[in-house]
Amino acid sequence: SYELTQPPSVSVSPGQTARITCSGDALPKQYAYWYQQKPGQAPVMVIYKDSERPSGIPERFSGSSSGTTVTLTISGVQAEDEADYYCQSADSSGTYVVFGGGTKLTVL
Protein backbone atom coordinates (compact mmCIF):
# COMPACT_ATOMS: atom_id res chain seq x y z
CA SER A 1 0.00 0.00 0.00
CA TYR A 2 1.03 3.59 -0.62
CA GLU A 3 3.00 5.39 2.12
CA LEU A 4 4.01 8.94 2.97
CA THR A 5 7.26 9.34 4.90
CA GLN A 6 7.89 12.06 7.49
CA PRO A 7 10.75 12.53 9.99
CA PRO A 8 9.61 11.49 13.48
CA SER A 9 10.76 14.70 15.11
CA VAL A 10 12.00 18.23 14.45
CA SER A 11 13.29 20.66 17.08
CA VAL A 12 13.75 24.42 16.78
CA SER A 13 14.20 27.41 19.07
CA PRO A 14 11.54 30.10 19.28
CA GLY A 15 11.78 32.58 16.40
CA GLN A 16 13.62 30.15 14.14
CA THR A 17 12.26 28.43 11.03
CA ALA A 18 10.98 24.85 11.17
CA ARG A 19 10.82 22.71 8.05
CA ILE A 20 8.98 19.38 7.99
CA THR A 21 9.22 17.18 4.93
CA CYS A 22 6.92 14.52 3.53
CA SER A 23 7.91 12.13 0.74
CA GLY A 24 5.77 9.94 -1.49
CA ASP A 25 5.90 8.62 -5.02
CA ALA A 26 2.50 9.98 -6.00
CA LEU A 27 3.08 13.52 -4.72
CA PRO A 28 3.93 14.90 -8.18
CA LYS A 29 0.43 13.84 -9.21
CA GLN A 30 -1.64 14.40 -6.03
CA TYR A 31 -2.03 17.45 -3.82
CA ALA A 32 -0.66 17.41 -0.29
CA TYR A 33 -2.28 18.73 2.86
CA TRP A 34 -0.93 19.42 6.34
CA TYR A 35 -2.65 19.11 9.70
CA GLN A 36 -1.62 20.30 13.16
CA GLN A 37 -2.64 18.17 16.14
CA LYS A 38 -2.11 19.24 19.73
CA PRO A 39 -2.38 16.73 22.60
CA GLY A 40 -5.94 15.65 23.27
CA GLN A 41 -7.33 17.64 20.35
CA ALA A 42 -8.61 16.90 16.88
CA PRO A 43 -6.37 17.76 13.92
CA VAL A 44 -6.67 21.16 12.23
CA MET A 45 -5.79 21.78 8.58
CA VAL A 46 -2.99 24.34 8.17
CA ILE A 47 -2.13 23.91 4.45
CA TYR A 48 -4.17 22.62 1.50
CA LYS A 49 -3.33 22.02 -2.16
CA ASP A 50 0.42 21.98 -1.37
CA SER A 51 0.71 25.66 -0.50
CA GLU A 52 -2.66 27.28 0.19
CA ARG A 53 -3.52 28.48 3.67
CA PRO A 54 -7.07 28.05 5.04
CA SER A 55 -8.82 31.02 6.53
CA GLY A 56 -7.62 31.78 10.04
CA ILE A 57 -4.23 30.08 9.75
CA PRO A 58 -1.32 32.44 10.53
CA GLU A 59 0.89 33.58 7.66
CA ARG A 60 3.95 31.98 9.27
CA PHE A 61 2.65 28.63 7.99
CA SER A 62 3.55 27.91 4.36
CA GLY A 63 3.87 24.91 2.09
CA SER A 64 5.87 23.99 -0.98
CA SER A 65 6.29 21.09 -3.35
CA SER A 66 9.19 19.72 -5.35
CA GLY A 67 8.95 16.40 -7.11
CA THR A 68 8.20 13.60 -4.67
CA THR A 69 8.68 15.80 -1.58
CA VAL A 70 6.46 18.42 0.00
CA THR A 71 7.54 20.70 2.81
CA LEU A 72 5.70 22.51 5.59
CA THR A 73 7.58 25.61 6.71
CA ILE A 74 6.82 27.48 9.92
CA SER A 75 8.62 30.82 10.04
CA GLY A 76 9.24 32.55 13.35
CA VAL A 77 8.16 29.50 15.36
CA GLN A 78 6.22 30.23 18.54
CA ALA A 79 5.77 28.07 21.61
CA GLU A 80 2.12 27.49 20.65
CA ASP A 81 3.27 25.77 17.43
CA GLU A 82 4.55 22.79 19.40
CA ALA A 83 2.40 19.91 18.12
CA ASP A 84 2.31 16.85 15.90
CA TYR A 85 2.11 17.61 12.18
CA TYR A 86 0.71 15.16 9.63
CA CYS A 87 0.90 15.31 5.87
CA GLN A 88 -1.94 13.81 3.86
CA SER A 89 -2.44 13.01 0.22
CA ALA A 90 -4.00 10.34 -1.98
CA ASP A 91 -2.70 7.29 -3.80
CA SER A 92 -1.93 7.59 -7.50
CA SER A 93 -5.50 6.69 -8.46
CA GLY A 94 -6.87 9.41 -6.19
CA THR A 95 -9.16 6.88 -4.52
CA TYR A 96 -7.61 6.37 -1.10
CA VAL A 97 -6.65 9.00 1.45
CA VAL A 98 -3.23 8.44 3.02
CA PHE A 99 -1.57 10.05 6.04
CA GLY A 100 2.10 10.30 6.84
CA GLY A 101 3.46 8.98 10.11
CA GLY A 102 3.49 12.40 11.76
CA THR A 103 6.28 14.68 12.94
CA LYS A 104 6.55 15.94 16.49
CA LEU A 105 7.64 19.57 16.48
CA THR A 106 9.40 20.56 19.69
CA VAL A 107 10.00 24.23 20.47
CA LEU A 108 13.11 24.35 22.63
Place this chain on the structure above:
Amino acid sequence: QVQLVQSGAEVKKPGASVKVSCRASGYTFTTYGMHWVRQAPGQRLEWMGWINAGNGNTEYSQKLQGRVTITRDTSASTAYMELSSLRFEDTAVYYCARDFPYSTGSLDPWGQGTLVTVSS
Protein backbone atom coordinates in the same frame (compact mmCIF):
# COMPACT_ATOMS: atom_id res chain seq x y z
CA GLN B 1 -20.22 27.99 11.79
CA VAL B 2 -19.61 24.43 10.65
CA GLN B 3 -19.74 22.00 13.53
CA LEU B 4 -19.46 18.22 13.77
CA VAL B 5 -20.62 16.65 17.03
CA GLN B 6 -19.88 12.99 17.67
CA SER B 7 -21.47 10.49 20.00
CA GLY B 8 -19.93 9.56 23.32
CA ALA B 9 -17.26 7.08 24.34
CA GLU B 10 -17.93 3.35 24.01
CA VAL B 11 -16.54 0.22 25.65
CA LYS B 12 -17.02 -2.99 23.69
CA LYS B 13 -15.96 -6.61 23.98
CA PRO B 14 -13.92 -8.36 21.30
CA GLY B 15 -16.13 -9.61 18.49
CA ALA B 16 -18.82 -6.99 19.07
CA SER B 17 -19.71 -4.06 16.81
CA VAL B 18 -19.71 -0.33 17.49
CA LYS B 19 -21.61 2.44 15.73
CA VAL B 20 -20.43 6.06 16.08
CA SER B 21 -22.52 9.02 14.94
CA CYS B 22 -21.48 12.45 13.66
CA ARG B 23 -24.11 15.20 13.54
CA ALA B 24 -23.33 18.09 11.21
CA SER B 25 -24.58 21.65 11.43
CA GLY B 26 -23.82 25.01 9.83
CA TYR B 27 -23.95 23.85 6.20
CA THR B 28 -26.06 21.84 3.77
CA PHE B 29 -25.22 18.26 4.77
CA THR B 30 -25.72 16.71 1.34
CA THR B 31 -23.28 19.08 -0.39
CA TYR B 32 -20.08 17.59 1.01
CA GLY B 33 -18.72 14.15 1.79
CA MET B 34 -17.78 12.88 5.25
CA HIS B 35 -14.60 11.02 6.10
CA TRP B 36 -13.84 8.77 9.06
CA VAL B 37 -10.34 8.59 10.53
CA ARG B 38 -9.07 6.76 13.59
CA GLN B 39 -6.03 7.16 15.81
CA ALA B 40 -4.83 4.40 18.13
CA PRO B 41 -3.06 5.56 21.32
CA GLY B 42 0.25 7.21 20.37
CA GLN B 43 -0.16 6.22 16.73
CA ARG B 44 -0.64 7.93 13.37
CA LEU B 45 -3.92 8.98 11.81
CA GLU B 46 -5.53 6.19 9.78
CA TRP B 47 -8.15 6.89 7.12
CA MET B 48 -11.06 4.48 7.28
CA GLY B 49 -13.30 5.60 4.45
CA TRP B 50 -15.78 8.23 3.33
CA ILE B 51 -19.31 8.74 2.13
CA ASN B 52 -20.71 11.07 -0.47
CA ALA B 53 -23.48 12.56 1.65
CA GLY B 54 -25.46 13.49 -1.46
CA ASN B 55 -25.79 10.11 -3.17
CA GLY B 56 -24.61 7.76 -0.41
CA ASN B 57 -21.68 6.31 -2.38
CA THR B 58 -18.87 5.04 -0.19
CA GLU B 59 -15.19 4.17 -0.42
CA TYR B 60 -13.37 2.18 2.26
CA SER B 61 -9.74 1.59 3.09
CA GLN B 62 -8.51 -1.73 1.80
CA LYS B 63 -7.35 -2.69 5.32
CA LEU B 64 -10.83 -2.31 6.84
CA GLN B 65 -12.93 -3.34 3.82
CA GLY B 66 -15.52 -5.85 4.99
CA ARG B 67 -15.54 -4.68 8.63
CA VAL B 68 -16.44 -0.99 8.26
CA THR B 69 -19.72 0.46 7.04
CA ILE B 70 -20.38 4.18 6.64
CA THR B 71 -23.94 5.42 6.23
CA ARG B 72 -25.83 8.68 6.52
CA ASP B 73 -29.29 9.98 7.44
CA THR B 74 -29.86 13.11 5.42
CA SER B 75 -32.99 14.06 7.40
CA ALA B 76 -30.87 14.19 10.55
CA SER B 77 -27.70 15.61 8.91
CA THR B 78 -25.85 12.73 10.53
CA ALA B 79 -23.20 10.31 9.32
CA TYR B 80 -22.52 6.96 10.96
CA MET B 81 -19.51 4.64 11.09
CA GLU B 82 -20.02 1.03 12.15
CA LEU B 83 -17.06 -1.26 12.79
CA SER B 84 -17.73 -4.96 13.29
CA SER B 85 -15.78 -7.94 14.65
CA LEU B 86 -13.92 -5.65 17.04
CA ARG B 87 -10.38 -6.55 18.11
CA PHE B 88 -8.20 -5.18 20.89
CA GLU B 89 -6.20 -3.25 18.27
CA ASP B 90 -9.34 -1.34 17.24
CA THR B 91 -9.06 0.65 20.48
CA ALA B 92 -8.70 4.20 19.22
CA VAL B 93 -10.18 7.66 18.98
CA TYR B 94 -12.50 7.78 15.97
CA TYR B 95 -13.00 11.09 14.15
CA CYS B 96 -15.40 12.24 11.49
CA ALA B 97 -14.24 15.06 9.22
CA ARG B 98 -16.01 16.91 6.43
CA ASP B 99 -14.59 16.85 2.92
CA PHE B 100 -12.97 20.25 2.48
CA PRO B 101 -14.96 22.43 0.07
CA TYR B 102 -11.87 23.91 -1.61
CA SER B 103 -10.17 20.60 -2.32
CA THR B 104 -12.03 17.31 -2.30
CA GLY B 105 -10.10 14.51 -0.67
CA SER B 106 -8.94 16.67 2.22
CA LEU B 107 -10.54 17.00 5.62
CA ASP B 108 -11.79 20.09 7.43
CA PRO B 109 -13.24 20.56 9.97
CA TRP B 110 -13.05 17.55 12.28
CA GLY B 111 -15.36 16.30 14.99
CA GLN B 112 -14.21 16.17 18.59
CA GLY B 113 -13.46 12.46 18.45
CA THR B 114 -15.02 9.39 20.06
CA LEU B 115 -12.96 7.00 22.16
CA VAL B 116 -13.75 3.36 21.49
CA THR B 117 -12.17 0.91 23.90
CA VAL B 118 -12.15 -2.80 23.13
CA SER B 119 -11.71 -4.72 26.34
CA SER B 120 -12.68 -8.12 27.68
